[in-house]
Amino acid sequence: DAGITQSPRYKITETGRQVTLMCHQTWSHSYMFWYRQDLGHGLRLIYYSAAADITDKGEVPDGYVVSRSKTENFPLTLESATRSQTSVYFCASSLGGGPSGEQYFGPGTRLTVT
């Protein structure tokens, strides 16, 4: 699915540093989502966006910031990374919102905070 990409794929950073994870989709999907995936917790929604300049908190937003100035990009920033933010981060996009259809996931970013 080359239509949605994430960068970097792997990142190691230190506690307290700011980190930005990038997400780019080429389908012009309205909705975009950021999830974190941890063993035993499945996928937990961090933030989502219904359109450019419209974002909203998900289940676990603390410590994260998002922006969406263009439809195709949805970066996720960890303002001051903590060890508890070590996780695999998935970006996803969808034509419609939650009840409205399939979410297409990016390949994921594995983030380690030391």
Place this chain on the structure above:
Amino acid sequence: GENVEQHPSTLSVQEGDSAVIKCTYSDSASNYFPWYKQELGKRPQLIIDIRSNVGEKKDQRIAVTLNKTAKHFSLHITETQPEDSAVYFCAASMGSNYQLIWGAGTKLIIKP
């Protein structure tokens, strides 16, 4: 808050047998229930979904059933094959919100 419980966490079945994974949800307003498959090291991908106005949906060897009264839905895989080995996630839409609430996942192991 709203949640989705998924069972079992691990399921091991003999190749050719059937596998059933069950999920229960708490939000009575949920109306969309997708199932995603995630192979090791890969991204989750939708395999089947069902909406609240339908009780059952089939796609070849995969089927999903929904019981709105009991607030649970299940994934059924028949004639399992080695390529069915993966982690399966259920999810439920959270009322009128655009969020999906996800189950914790089931690791399906197909024994040869």
